[in-house]
Amino acid sequence: MSEIQLQIDGKEVKAKEGMTLLEAAQNAGIFIPTLCHHEKLESFGGCRVCIVEVEVNGWTKLVVSCVYPVEENIIVRTRSEKVDRIRKTIIELLMAHAPDSPQLQDLAQEYGADKDRFEKNASFCIHCGLCVRYCAEVAKKNAIGFVGRGINKEISFIPEIAAKECNDCKECFPLCPTSYLQAAFVLVEALSFPSSSEHESEE
Amino acid sequence: MARLSSPEELENFRQEILSKRDPNRPCISICAGAGCIASGADEVIEAFKAQIEKEGLTAKVDTKGTGCPGFCERGPVVVIYPEEICYLQVTAEDVPEIISHTIKEKKVVERLLFVDSVTGEKAIHESDISFYKNQERNVLCNNIKIDSKSIDDYLAIGGYSALTKVLSKMTDVEVLEEVKKSNLRGRGGAGFPAGRKWEGSRNAPEPIKYVIVNADEGDPGAFMDRALLEGNPHSILEGLIIGGYAIGSHEGYFYVRQEYPLAVENINLAIKQAQEYGLLGENILGSGFDFKVFVHQGAGAFVCGESTALMTSLEGRVGEPRPKYTRSNIKGLWGRPSVLNNVETWANVPLIINKGADWFTQIGTESSKGTKIFSLVGKITNTGLVEVPMGMTLKDIIYKIGGGIPDGKKFKAVQTGGPSGGCIPEDQLDLKVGFDELTKAGSMMGSGGMIVLDEDTCMVDVARYFINFLTDESCGKCVPCREGLRQMHRILTNITEGKGKEGDIELLEELSETAVEASLCALGKSAPNPFLSTLRYFRDEYEAHIKEKRCPALVCKELIAYHIDPDKCTACMICLRKCPADAIIGEKKKIHIVDQEKCTKCGTCFEVCPSKFGAVTKISGEPVPEPIAEEKRTITKKSKKESKKK
Numbered sequence: 093m094s095e096i097q098l099q100i101d102g103k104e105v106k107a108k109e110g111m112t113l114l115e116a117a118q119n120a121g122i123f124i125p126t127l128c129h130h131e132k133l134e135s136f137g138g139c140r141v142c143i144v145e146v147e148v149n150g151w152t153k154l155v156v157s158c159v160y161p162v163e164e165n166i167i168v169r170t171r172s173e174k175v176d177r178i179r180k181t182i183i184e185l186l187m188a189h190a191p192d193s194p195q196l197q198d199l200a201q202e203y204g205a206d207k208d209r210f211e212k213n214a215s216f217c218i219h220c221g222l223c224v225r226y227c228a229e230v231a232k233k234n235a236i237g238f239v240g241r242g243i244n245k246e247i248s249f250i251p252e253i254a255a256k257e258c259n260d261c262k263e264c265f266p267l268c269p270t271s272y273l274q275a276a277f278v279l280v281e282a283l284s285f286p287s288s289s290e291h292e293s294e295e
Numbered sequence: 296m297a298r299l300s301s302p303e304e305l306e307n308f309r310q311e312i313l314s315k316r317d318p319n320r321p322c323i324s325i326c327a328g329a330g331c332i333a334s335g336a337d338e339v340i341e342a343f344k345a346q347i348e349k350e351g352l353t354a355k356v357d358t359k360g361t362g363c364p365g366f367c368e369r370g371p372v373v374v375i376y377p378e379e380i381c382y383l384q385v386t387a388e389d390v391p392e393i394i395s396h397t398i399k400e401k402k403v404v405e406r407l408l409f410v411d412s413v414t415g416e417k418a419i420h421e422s423d424i425s426f427y428k429n430q431e432r433n434v435l436c437n438n439i440k441i442d443s444k445s446i447d448d449y450l451a452i453g454g455y456s457a458l459t460k461v462l463s464k465m466t467d468v469e470v471l472e473e474v475k476k477s478n479l480r481g482r483g484g485a486g487f488p489a490g491r492k493w494e495g496s497r498n499a500p501e502p503i504k505y506v507i508v509n510a511d512e513g514d515p516g517a518f519m520d521r522a523l524l525e526g527n528p529h530s531i532l533e534g535l536i537i538g539g540y541a542i543g544s545h546e547g548y549f550y551v552r553q554e555y556p557l558a559v560e561n562i563n564l565a566i567k568q569a570q571e572y573g574l575l576g577e578n579i580l581g582s583g584f585d586f587k588v589f590v591h592q593g594a595g596a597f598v599c600g601e602s603t604a605l606m607t608s609l610e611g612r613v614g615e616p617r618p619k620y621t622r623s624n625i626k627g628l629w630g631r632p633s634v635l636n637n638v639e640t641w642a643n644v645p646l647i648i649n650k651g652a653d654w655f656t657q658i659g660t661e662s663s664k665g666t667k668i669f670s671l672v673g674k675i676t677n678t679g680l681v682e683v684p685m686g687m688t689l690k691d692i693i694y695k696i697g698g699g700i701p702d703g704k705k706f707k708a709v710q711t712g713g714p715s716g717g718c719i720p721e722d723q724l725d726l727k728v729g730f731d732e733l734t735k736a737g738s739m740m741g742s743g744g745m746i747v748l749d750e751d752t753c754m755v756d757v758a759r760y761f762i763n764f765l766t767d768e769s770c771g772k773c774v775p776c777r778e779g780l781r782q783m784h785r786i787l788t789n790i791t792e793g794k795g796k797e798g799d800i801e802l803l804e805e806l807s808e809t810a811v812e813a814s815l816c817a818l819g820k821s822a823p824n825p826f827l828s829t830l831r832y833f834r835d836e837y838e839a840h841i842k843e844k845r846c847p848a849l850v851c852k853e854l855i856a857y858h859i860d861p862d863k864c865t866a867c868m869i870c871l872r873k874c875p876a877d878a879i880i881g882e883k884k885k886i887h888i889v890d891q892e893k894c895t896k897c898g899t900c901f902e903v904c905p906s907k908f909g910a911v912t913k914i915s916g917e918p919v920p921e922p923i924a925e926e927k928r929t930i931t932k933k934s935k936k937e938s939k940k941k
Contacts, residue, residue, distance in 0.1 A: 243781050
């Protein structure tokens with residue numbers, strides 16, 4: 093793997109070919125906010141909060157750093173007026189769903205986002221897909237998946253698999269940036285498998 | 296039949312087909328495209344067959360269900376060869392007359408001819424009809440000449456001669472160079488040069504490569520790919536095989552939406568026929584080139600027309616775009632080099648090979664070559680598919696071919712490029728159609744949708760409609776598209792309902808910026824276009840809705856009221872009887888009044904009030920006049936005369 097030299101926020105950074113901008117920045121101690129990223133999981137590119145500005149041969153474009161591969165001699169700016177404005181809008185859009193998410197609240201403070209800017213839709217899930225992807229890629233259980241499309245998309249435990257696998261695992265719970273995941277699990281547990289929730293309460 | 300094993304065998308077979316056909320033998324071609332079938336073409340075809348048999352003409356006259364010639368507005372379309380007499384809106388009842396007059400006595404049935412709405416002149420031949428006359432039909436022209444289910448018909452008009460040429464006389468590099476030289480740009484939306492896309496795949500080191508037809512035409516009101524798939528499937532298949540040869544691929548796919556059952560049927564049949572004839576499979580025409588094709592049916596998601604979502608779906612996974620910044624011609628289907636082109640792009644390939652890149656580049660503008668098929672729909676006299684050279688002005692398409700706006704209404708805008716395209720206003724009608732020209736005007740070519748809007752269209756409502764469509768079709772993977780569009784739709788709905796606020800336009804602009812800059816795929820990036828282009832050209836309408844709570848086009852229900860002009864009302868009772876909400880108060884000889892509390896603004900009264908009275912009006916942005924005093928409501932003959940004197 094050849095070494096690639098690039099510049100991030102004015103700092104000369106070395107990276108390995110095939111790395112993403114986000115990895116290169118993290119290695120150099122430069123912080124880029126993320127919501128749907130997890131080091132053990134394949135990049136998802138869904139939340140778009142890690143958007144950065146990249147200058148290639150004098151051309152500036154916006155890319156998401158969790159997917160964009162490092163290139164020789166490119167200039168990366170992790171903050172700019174436009175980047176900040178877009179991040180702020182994204183955070184505000186997500187806070188219409190999960191205003192109390194600690195991760196979102198921290199980001200809101202950093203970017204001056206107003207949690208009440210958009211009409212609330214208290215569905216809590218922000219569709220980061222961490223639980224779904226962790227269960228598929230790391231736990232390899234596929235006990236939770238997305239159902240529906242677009243604005244009607246939601247996460248759902250598959251009762252048959254969840255009843256067998258989830259009680260002893262629950263590794264996805266701490267990944268969730270909102271409280272929705274636990275709620276979805278409890279619901280499935282209570283509705284579909286009353287015996288297993290009884291079992292839990294006995295413990 | 297035995298597989299044809301060399302170009303010579305194919306040529307001999309073609310001559311054999313032609314030798315059995317008498318060009319002077321009468322042939323009745325009836326459009327069997329989806330539009331005409333919906334208007335009763337099936338019954339017309341049956342009626343012709345029955346009548347021909349009844350009159351003992353079976354041995355003398357042919358009938359043929361063909362592909363769509365494009366003039367859907369006047370379907371079912373019937374063309375009688377060799378004279379090329381074109382009859383429109385033919386019904387089964389017309390059939391005996393056509394047989395006795397035209398087939399037997401060689402006379403024309405006047406009442407079934409096209410009548411020009413402007414000049415009033417009748418046209419006998421297809422080529423004389425103004426709708427066709429001003430088109431340049433290179434790709435669509437064969438639809439009406441062939442039975443789309445017959446490979447022999449396709450061979451009879453010279454089909455698969457481009458494939459023969461490629462396999463026997465050209466190297467793969469020469470084919471690629473010819474397509475590059477033609478500057479053929481993708482007809483599916485982005486307009487990316489096909490040759491460059493092919494070259495990227497060809498040069499990619501991975502040995503297994505794919506060629507794919509994007510037949511997931513999902514734009515509302517667009518049906519050009521459908522017409523080709525249903526009407527001339529072999530032309531697309533031939534292009535695909537040539538593409539496979541050029542890039543070194545041995546496997547092709549048709550990704551067809553399942554909502555096009557006839558297209559799926561005809562494509563499957565075409566593949567089967569081509570296999571039987573030795574035009575697909577191993578060692579095609581003895582050339583040593585192997586190629587096989589599979590059909591995959593899409594399950595109805597608009598986003599699957601996007602290249603990476605299509606490929607993900609083809610792999611059997613949820614059709615969502617990939618986040619990667621690699622081109623799919625390098626890493627596409629199953630991570631391998633994949634050339635994805637749209638139906639119309641592939642259908643152009645045999646023409647370029649047969650007639651040459653120099654012929655192709657003569658047509659069109661500097662940066663957009665060849666012809667383009669548009670589906671001309673909306674408030675237009677001649678609805679249908681039109682194929683024109685790139686560079687024709689919007690005005691010529693709408694007025695010369697489309698015959699202008701019906702019912703004496705005024706043109707307002709034309710929406711091009713599908714749901715994420717834009718609206719182009721009247722003062723830009725001289726714009727020449729081309730990829731770059733349309734993008735510059737704030738719209739796009741897209742796959743060729745062209746929706747004409749007249750003065751009775753509210754542009755804010757149009758933006759709301761398309762944003763609603765896109766919100767519904769968002770795959771939901773990335774935030775700017777899923778959440779941003781949802782909020783944009785909500786704000787636009789509020790504006791059309793009179794709940795717009797100061798700052799809404801700016802907020803919509805900010806959400807648009809986020810979607811354009813930060814969305815994952817091209818659909819999200821272009822999704823705010825319906826708003827951005829209508830704001831660019833019709834900002835005053837947005838402001839009227841927000842500031843004055845007025846809908847200038849008198850469309851938005853919450854912002855209009857229906858009012859009966861007491862001076863014009865003759866108390867005829869028509870609107871009163873038709874009102875589904877019982878919101879009209881009155882009786883015979885008593886001027887009618889709209890009860891605004893009860894009125895649901897369905898518009899029935901406005902439509903049924905006889906035009907000679909024109910008493911029902913729409914009001915927006917101003918208070919509804921107080922109802923006329925009770926004592927003045929009674930109409931006596933005298934008072935009527937008096938009011939007329941006034």
